[in-house]
Amino acid sequence: MWLQSISQGGRKSNMKNFNLCLLGYGNVGGALVRLLREKREEVRREFGVEWRVTGLASRRMGWLAAPEGFEESELLGGPVFRRKPPRPENVEEWLAAARCDVLFETTSLEPLTGEPAISHVRAGLRHGAHVVTANKGTIVHAYRELSELARARGRRFMFEATVADCPVFSLFRGSLPAARLLSFKGIFNSTTNVVLEALAAGGTFEEGVGRAQALGITETDPAHDVDGWDSAVKTCALANVLMGADLRPADVPREGIRGLSREEVRAAHAEGRPFKLVARARREGGGLVSASVRPERVEPRGPFAAVEGTTLAVDFELDVLPGLTVVARDPNLKSTAYGLLADFLNAVG
Amino acid sequence: MWLQSISQGGRKSNMKNFNLCLLGYGNVGGALVRLLREKREEVRREFGVEWRVTGLASRRMGWLAAPEGFEESELLGGPVFRRKPPRPENVEEWLAAARCDVLFETTSLEPLTGEPAISHVRAGLRHGAHVVTANKGTIVHAYRELSELARARGRRFMFEATVADCPVFSLFRGSLPAARLLSFKGIFNSTTNVVLEALAAGGTFEEGVGRAQALGITETDPAHDVDGWDSAVKTCALANVLMGADLRPADVPREGIRGLSREEVRAAHAEGRPFKLVARARREGGGLVSASVRPERVEPRGPFAAVEGTTLAVDFELDVLPGLTVVARDPNLKSTAYGLLADFLNAVG
Numbered sequence: 214m215w216l217q218s219i220s221q222g223g224r225k226s227n228m229k230n231f232n233l234c235l236l237g238y239g240n241v242g243g244a245l246v247r248l249l250r251e252k253r254e255e256v257r258r259e260f261g262v263e264w265r266v267t268g269l270a271s272r273r274m275g276w277l278a279a280p281e282g283f284e285e286s287e288l289l290g291g292p293v294f295r296r297k298p299p300r301p302e303n304v305e306e307w308l309a310a311a312r313c314d315v316l317f318e319t320t321s322l323e324p325l326t327g328e329p330a331i332s333h334v335r336a337g338l339r340h341g342a343h344v345v346t347a348n349k350g351t352i353v354h355a356y357r358e359l360s361e362l363a364r365a366r367g368r369r370f371m372f373e374a375t376v377a378d379c380p381v382f383s384l385f386r387g388s389l390p391a392a393r394l395l396s397f398k399g400i401f402n403s404t405t406n407v408v409l410e411a412l413a414a415g416g417t418f419e420e421g422v423g424r425a426q427a428l429g430i431t432e433t434d435p436a437h438d439v440d441g442w443d444s445a446v447k448t449c450a451l452a453n454v455l456m457g458a459d460l461r462p463a464d465v466p467r468e469g470i471r472g473l474s475r476e477e478v479r480a481a482h483a484e485g486r487p488f489k490l491v492a493r494a495r496r497e498g499g500g501l502v503s504a505s506v507r508p509e510r511v512e513p514r515g516p517f518a519a520v521e522g523t524t525l526a527v528d529f530e531l532d533v534l535p536g537l538t539v540v541a542r543d544p545n546l547k548s549t550a551y552g553l554l555a556d557f558l559n560a561v562g
Numbered sequence: 563m564w565l566q567s568i569s570q571g572g573r574k575s576n577m578k579n580f581n582l583c584l585l586g587y588g589n590v591g592g593a594l595v596r597l598l599r600e601k602r603e604e605v606r607r608e609f610g611v612e613w614r615v616t617g618l619a620s621r622r623m624g625w626l627a628a629p630e631g632f633e634e635s636e637l638l639g640g641p642v643f644r645r646k647p648p649r650p651e652n653v654e655e656w657l658a659a660a661r662c663d664v665l666f667e668t669t670s671l672e673p674l675t676g677e678p679a680i681s682h683v684r685a686g687l688r689h690g691a692h693v694v695t696a697n698k699g700t701i702v703h704a705y706r707e708l709s710e711l712a713r714a715r716g717r718r719f720m721f722e723a724t725v726a727d728c729p730v731f732s733l734f735r736g737s738l739p740a741a742r743l744l745s746f747k748g749i750f751n752s753t754t755n756v757v758l759e760a761l762a763a764g765g766t767f768e769e770g771v772g773r774a775q776a777l778g779i780t781e782t783d784p785a786h787d788v789d790g791w792d793s794a795v796k797t798c799a800l801a802n803v804l805m806g807a808d809l810r811p812a813d814v815p816r817e818g819i820r821g822l823s824r825e826e827v828r829a830a831h832a833e834g835r836p837f838k839l840v841a842r843a844r845r846e847g848g849g850l851v852s853a854s855v856r857p858e859r860v861e862p863r864g865p866f867a868a869v870e871g872t873t874l875a876v877d878f879e880l881d882v883l884p885g886l887t888v889v890a891r892d893p894n895l896k897s898t899a900y901g902l903l904a905d906f907l908n909a910v911g
Contacts, residue, residue: 248882252740259740373737379886380737387736388722388729390907391601391608392900516889518867524885533597533900535892536873537728540865542885551741551882558739 228261231561232282234268234313234342236304236333237320240429241347241374242271244550245317246288252554260558268311276301278310304333308340315560317553318346321433324442324462327354338362338370345556347549349375352450353462369560372454374552376447377401377525378544383559385455392531394455396495399527400520401447404431404438405470405490407522412475413482429546430523440469441490441506448492448504451527456494458502468507486510489517577610580910581631583617583662583691585653585682586669589778590696590723591620593899594666595637601903609907617660625650627659653682657689664909666902667695670782673791673811676703687711687719692909694902698724701799702811718909721803723901725796726750726874727893732908734804741880743804745844748876749869750796753780753787754819754839756871758857761824762831778895779872789818790839790855797841797853800876805843807851817856835859838866 233249235242249256249264256262265282278299279287301307308316316337320330327350334351337344338359351359352372363370373382377399385394400406404425411421422439425431437443445462452458470490481488489511494504511517516528516538526540541548582598584591598605598613605611614631627648628636650656657665665686669679676699683700686693687708700708701721712719722731726748734743749755753774760770771788774780786792794811801807819839830837838860843853860866865877865887875889890897 255740379883380733383737384729384733387908388732388904390904390911391604392904513862514868514870516868516891519863519865519887521863528891534728534890534897535894536889538868538887538889538891540885540887540889541883542865542877542887544883548883555737555739555741559736562739 228257228263229561230263230265231314232267232280232312233264233315233317233557234270234308234311234337235266235317235319236268236270237318238269238271238274239319239321240546241319241549241553242317244546245319245553248547248550248554250285256558260562262558262561268307268313270304270307276303276307278307280310280312304336305340308336308342313337313340313342315557316340316342316344317557318344318348318351319553320348322348322350322446324350324353324437324446327351331355331359334359334370335362338366338368341366341368343369343371343557343560345371345374345553345560347372347374347553349446349450352453353446353460356450356453357459369556371556371560372450373556374549376450377527377539377541378548378552379525379539379541380555381451381527381539382454383555384539389531392533394496394529394531396493396530397451397455397527398491398493399444399447399451399525400489400517401444401492401525401527402438402441402490403523403525404435404443406520406524408439409470409473409478409488409490410521412473412478413487415475415479417475418471428523439471441467444490444492444506445504448494448506452494452502452504456496456502457500458494458504460502460504465504465506467505470508473508481510485513489520491517577606577612578910579612579614580663580906581616581629581661582613582664582666582906583619583657583660584615584666584668585617585619586667587618587620587623588668588670589895590668590898590902591666593895594668594902597896597899597903599634605907609911611907611910613664617656617662619653619656625652625656627656629659629661653685654689657685657691662686662689662691664906665689665691665693666906667693667697667700668902669697671697671699671795673699673702673786673795676700680704680708683708683719684711687715687717690715690717692718692720692906694720694723694905694909696721696723696898696902698795698799701803702795702809705799705802706808718905720905720909721799722905723898725799726876726888726890727897727901728874728888728890729904730800730876730888731803732904733888738880741882743845743878743880745842745879746800746804746876747840747842748793748796748800748874749838749866750793750841750874750876751787751790751839752872752874753784753792755869755873757788758819758822758827758837758839759870761822761827762836764824764828766824767820777872788820790816793839793841793855794853797843797855801843801851801853805845805851806849807843807853809851809853814853814855816854819857822857830859834862838869840866
């Protein structure tokens, strides 16, 4: 971070400047850059924060660093490939060459190991950067190690964009101090919503998956959605961070939606108590946390009555409030990018 | 605040100690003291915060100060009346005698002026205390003045317990930096839920009000609920703080639920699109904010489908997320007290 004394409306103010590096420059990374540009003035005015992108990396582009900042045209799809040196060859060299202050990690999920995202986060924190990730594998497989590393380095490890495209981690951190989370249930996967709705409307399973793919909401392998892996990963992420659990996806009893027949899905829907893929976690005695993912029929007056299509929801049971439901209705790519921006501002604010 | 160096598990840590004063020692104040006691160990361990109650005041008790802290037995209904001096005679003397660090203002609402709560908050901030209030009149009638006074004194003015018994103000402050709130709609009044449900079940208006009174959820004068004043006050509170508006309850077009016949309420309920008292606010051009309170029929798949009885809900439309719904299901007195505790911890944390 470099400090800059600027004159604004007659008065001097200290602006904090940050070098941002984006690792995994796909849809989410692109949306983040667009959102950062859209909010540049407000972020400067309200938070005293200025930024430039000094690092871009993806499998396709390799490790690109521009210590003085990439040009707008380069960020938005220009000829970044033809840049002059430095040309770093690995994540450590790249972070150093880019003089990274904040690393945004948005590579795609490898659910069973969380790699290489975990190595990226570790490298970012060791370099001395704050790390903001959209990759839930990092929390599921290495939350304790990475959060302790961040603490030791005096940096932040943030991951609001991983679970539900709305505030859950920051909600507990900022709004619910000393509240005890007893249990939660959630609908964390929109592909299964869309597939079940297609079945209820008389379509086939494959048509439902195709519709979800057309919406751009599936995991790279849609089996991760329909077999409940995505929900199990998110359940572990929430339980590990908010309940002090140490769960892995393979520990979660998991039943996807393939076992439901079109007839029972249609009948349940017609009765007004449709099937959804519901994830649950609950504190048991002795510090244990139990969890499950399976299809359940949801009640018309229950907390998930309005959850359809791409809408996601989580319902928390607290010692101080019987039910706190948070619903993200129709989140889009900008919503995911916003999770990253909010983490950035909270990390440096 | 006084600092205390204590030895804990072999290592020394600095504990921050606060003198708490409770002004308006009714149901909410009592619940706050019980919750503070319940959470004492956790607050000490997780936040490094210790506290004692040094001031109690209500219309019945007068101004009571115990600079070394009240005894447990006194807090829980013991013989506080027979205390020896100091016996302060007004709020300023009381704050000084109690060496107040944090003032909890929980007197009852006077919707048209916000007094005397506003004067209490002002006195607390001038004394140099953080002020936490459950009184929405203070925000509706004096948000700008009081928040500027707090800023000038380097203290916090907090009010999470005023609107919906779940995080709304802290949600925007902590979880939604640089997000723009375009509009919101909410069900902020549970008395009207209960009355409308009584009508739908074939009961009378008066029976519904009686049921709400038995639940302890009505304003002192239930007309404030059924005529929409309570909802209008809460709408102004949210709009003034979260949208930079400067609305007063009398500015809000307001229609209560008295004009609905039992027949139309029953018919709407039977159709699955029941009436609720819905509050709305929306940014218009030119920095203006429009607002309204009126009965509306809610959709079975909409964000308020699950709102019944004492449940409250608010649905936010943001530039970064089409819909963010927060629902507090069956909040109780402890939930309200928790809003005050959370504000306290956020103010001093």
